[in-house]
Amino acid sequence: MRITTLQFFWILAVIELSMTIWLTISPTISAVQQDAWISILIGGLIGLVTTFIYARLSAMHPGHTLVGICRRVFGKWLGTVVMIYFMLGWFSVTVVILRAMTDFIQLVLFNKTSNWVICLIMIANMLYISYRGGLAAIGRFSQITGPLFFTIVLLTLILNVINLEYKLALPVMHDHSVMKVMHASLVHTSFLSESILITMLIPLMIQSGKASKTALWAVGISSTLVLLTTASVTMTFGSELSGQFIYPFFNMVRFISVLEFIQNMDVWVIFVWLFGVFVKLSVYLTLTSHGIAELANRSIRKKSVLFLIAAYFVCAMLPMNIANVITDYYNIWLPYIYWPNMVVIPCLLLIISLIRRKQLAN
Numbered sequence: 001m002r003i004t005t006l007q008f009f010w011i012l013a014v015i016e017l018s019m020t021i022w023l024t025i026s027p028t029i030s031a032v033q034q035d036a037w038i039s040i041l042i043g044g045l046i047g048l049v050t051t052f053i054y055a056r057l058s059a060m061h062p063g064h065t066l067v068g069i070c071r072r073v074f075g076k077w078l079g080t081v082v083m084i085y086f087m088l089g090w091f092s093v094t095v096v097i098l099r100a101m102t103d104f105i106q107l108v109l110f111n112k113t114s115n116w117v118i119c120l121i122m123i124a125n126m127l128y129i130s131y132r133g134g135l136a137a138i139g140r141f142s143q144i145t146g147p148l149f150f151t152i153v154l155l156t157l158i159l160n161v162i163n164l165e166y167k168l169a170l171p172v173m174h175d176h177s178v179m180k181v182m183h184a185s186l187v188h189t190s191f192l193s194e195s196i197l198i199t200m201l202i203p204l205m206i207q208s209g210k211a212s213k214t215a216l217w218a219v220g221i222s223s224t225l226v227l228l229t230t231a232s233v234t235m236t237f238g239s240e241l242s243g244q245f246i247y248p249f250f251n252m253v254r255f256i257s258v259l260e261f262i263q264n265m266d267v268w269v270i271f272v273w274l275f276g277v278f279v280k281l282s283v284y285l286t287l288t289s290h291g292i293a294e295l296a297n298r299s300i301r302k303k304s305v306l307f308l309i310a311a312y313f314v315c316a317m318l319p320m321n322i323a324n325v326i327t328d329y330y331n332i333w334l335p336y337i338y339w340p341n342m343v344v345i346p347c348l349l350l351i352i353s354l355i356r357r358k359q360l361a362n
Contacts, residue, residue: 002206007136011146011283017153021249029230035172043188044226046189047193069199091312092329092332102115106118157225164232195215196341
C-alpha cells in the first residue's frame with residue numbers, strides 16, 4: 001500500500017484545503033474583522049514551520065511512522081500512551097468533520113432527508129475505499145479530486161472579482177493590536193497543522209526523499225488559496241456580515257452572477273467539495289486503523305476499519321446540531337488537541353531526537 005510523490009502532494013493539499021476554507025474564515029473574520037487576511041497570512045507561515053518540523057522528525061526516523069517514532073523516543077509504554085492520545089484527537093476530528101458535512105448537505109441540498117441517511121452514505125463510501133483499496137486507492141482518487149477542487153476555488157475567486165469593494169478591506173492594522181491579530185491566526189494555524197499526518201504518510205511513500213519539499217508546497221498553496229478567499233469574502237460582504245456567516249465561502253459562491261448567465265454555481269462547488277471531504281475523512285480512517293494495527297502489532301487493520309466506522313457514525317449522530325458541535329469543539333480543539341498534539345509533543349520528539357543524534361555523533 002504505497003503512494004507516489006504526486007499522490008502524497010494531492011492527499012495533503014486536499015486535506016489542508018477542504019475544511020480550512022470552510023471553517024477557519026468565519027471565526028478569523030469575527031475576531032479581527034478586515035484584518036483577517038493578515039491573520040490567515042501569519043497562520044500560513046506558522047503552518048509551514050510546523051509542517052517542516054513534522055517532515056524533519058520523520059526524516060530523522062526513516063521507515064518509522066509516528067507510532068514507531070513515539071515508541072523509539074519515549075519508550076514502549078509511554079510512547080503507546082502518547083500515540084493513543086494522538087489517535088483520540090484524530091478520532092474527534094473525523095467525527096466533527098463528518099457531522100459538519102452532514103448538517104451542511106442537509107441544510108443546502110436535502111432538507112427533507114434525515115441527517116443520519118446522509119451520514120450513512122458518506123460512511124459507506126469511506127468504508128469501501130479504506131477496506132478494499134486502502135491508501136493507494138485514496139491517493140489515486142485524490143489525483144482526480146485535487147486538481148478539480150483547486151480549479152473550482154480559483155474559478156470562483158476570478159468570477160467574484162466584479163463584486164469586490166476594496167474599501168471594505170480598510171483600514172489595515174488600525175483597529176486591532178498585533179497580538180490580537182496573531183492570536184486570531186491560531187485557528188487557521190491549527191487546521192494547517194493537520195499536516196502532522198505526514199508522519200504516518202511518509203513511510204508509506206515509494207520515494208520519500210522529496211517528502212519535505214512536497215509537503216511544504218502542498219501546505220503553502222492551500223494556505224494561499226484560503227488567504228485569497230478570506231480577502232475576497234471580506235471585500236464582498238464586509239467584515240461585519242462575513243463574520244456572521246458559518247460558511248462565508250459558500251455564501252460568496254451563491255452571490256456570484258456574471259451577466260445573469262453564470263449563476264447557481266453552489267451546486268457544482270458543493271459537489272467537488274464533497275470529494276475533498278471524502279478524501280480527508282478516508283485518510284483519517286485509514287491512518288487511524290494503521291496506527292491501531294501497529295500499536296497492537298497485529299494484522300487487524302481491516303477489523304479496525306469496521307470498528308472505527310461504527311464508532312464514527314454513533315458519535316457523529318449524538319450532538320443536536322452543528323452549532324453545538326462547532327462551538328463546543330473550538331473550546332476543546334486548541335487547548336487539548338492543537339497545542340499538545342501538534343506543537344508540544346512533536347517539538348519534544350524532535351528535540352530529544354536531535355540530542356540523541358548529537359550524543360551518538362560524539
